[in-house]
Amino acid sequence: MTPLDNLCPSPFHELPDAQRARVLNRLGDTELFVALDADPVGDRVRIRLFDLPQGRLAIAADEEDRVAAFFDAPTGHVAMPGRALAAMLAAEDVSLMVNPGAASEMLLEPSVLGWLAAALSQAPAEEQAEPARLAAPSAPMVAALAEPLATRLADMEDIAETAALVSAQWPDGAAGHLLVLSGVDEGKRSLVAKALGELLAFLPPLPESCDVAFDLPLPDAALILRVEKSEAPQVAQRGPTAPGSDPDKPPILRF
Numbered sequence: 001m002t003p004l005d006n007l008c009p010s011p012f013h014e015l016p017d018a019q020r021a022r023v024l025n026r027l028g029d030t031e032l033f034v035a036l037d038a039d040p041v042g043d044r045v046r047i048r049l050f051d052l053p054q055g056r057l058a059i060a061a062d063e064e065d066r067v068a069a070f071f072d073a074p075t076g077h078v079a080m081p082g083r084a085l086a087a088m089l090a091a092e093d094v095s096l097m098v099n100p101g102a103a104s105e106m107l108l109e110p111s112v113l114g115w116l117a118a119a120l121s122q123a124p125a126e127e128q129a130e131p132a133r134l135a136a137p138s139a140p141m142v143a144a145l146a147e148p149l150a151t152r153l154a155d156m157e158d159i160a161e162t163a164a165l166v167s168a169q170w171p172d173g174a175a176g177h178l179l180v181l182s183g184v185d186e187g188k189r190s191l192v193a194k195a196l197g198e199l200l201a202f203l204p205p206l207p208e209s210c211d212v213a214f215d216l217p218l219p220d221a222a223l224i225l226r227v228e229k230s231e232a233p234q235v236a237q238r239g240p241t242a243p244g245s246d247p248d249k250p251p252i253l254r255f
Contacts, residue, residue: 002062004030004104012106018204022148023106025202027098028083028120029155029195032060033067036076045078049094055110056094060085061102070100083120090114120198132168134178136221140207141165141177146223149179152199159192160184164222167208176209180216189214 007023008015015023035048035058050057061067067077089096090113098106108116145165153163161183168178184192193212200210218224 002099002102002104004062004099005102008104012104021202021204023104024112024116025199027106028081028086028116028198030062030082031079032062032082032085032098033064033077033079034058034060034085035067035071036078039076040078047078048075054095056092057097058089058094059097059100061099062104066099066102083117086113087117087121090117119201122197122201132170132178134166134168134180134216134219134222136219137165137167137177137223138208141167141210142223144203144206145179145210148199148203149196152196156192156195159188162224164218164224165210166218166222176211178211178213178216180213180218180222182215184214 003026004023007019007026012020012023037046037048047058050059059067059070061070064077067075085096086108090110093110095110096108096113098104098108142165149163149165153160160181162181164180166178166180167175169175179196181192196212200206
């Protein structure tokens with residue numbers, strides 16, 4: 001079972017809207033293996049497309065073995081983040097089948113891929129706010145955010161030390177909630193804020209607003225979501241880097 005499978009206790013297209021949104025949010029950060037027509041040439045690859053009555057279709061999976069299993073034969077593929085693949089396919093009006101035959105099988109049309117790419121490309125606005133009075137979070141916000149935040153923060157165990165959900169009251173009368181993180185390097189804060197902003201954007205409408213802040217003194221009543229650090233296995237990479245393995249330099253796709 002993969003993280004996408006775990007988010008799909010029932011078929012993706014039968015899930016409630018909120019759960020499907022969480023699956024798509026996770027898909028954006030998932031490394032996908034896309035079936036190719038031929039071996040890559042430099043940084044250029046030609047993906048394998050199927051011409052269907054509804055349009056062209058590409059096949060991808062979150063594990064290499066799943067690609068081979070679908071075609072029942074070893075199949076050339078390229079790896080890239082889901083968000084990059086969604087943007088590329090949407091621009092070419094190509095649909096995407098993800099994890100065919102698995103618990104997380106999903107068929108995403110170009111309009112859905114375009115929406116996903118747009119949602120994941122938005123950057124949060126940064127501003128310096130006046131000091132706020134922080135207190136315990138409200139019960140509805142805890143119920144809405146505790147589980148998805150814990151799941152997302154588990155991906156950040158090497159980036160953040162702790163996170164706390166608190167309610168906030170500003171001097172001008174504005175009120176809401178803050179997710180306060182500690183132990184995040186200055187150079188990574190914008191990326192962390194964007195990742196958490198994406199998570200919040202994919203959730204159902206929250207009872208109150210929620211923003212992200214860093215290194216604020218916390219009240220004793222704050223709900224602390226502690227990020228536990230674990231030892232990750234070391235994997236040696238052999239041979240040349242495969243096209244698409246660098247998320248900042250996706251391969252050039254040919255259609």
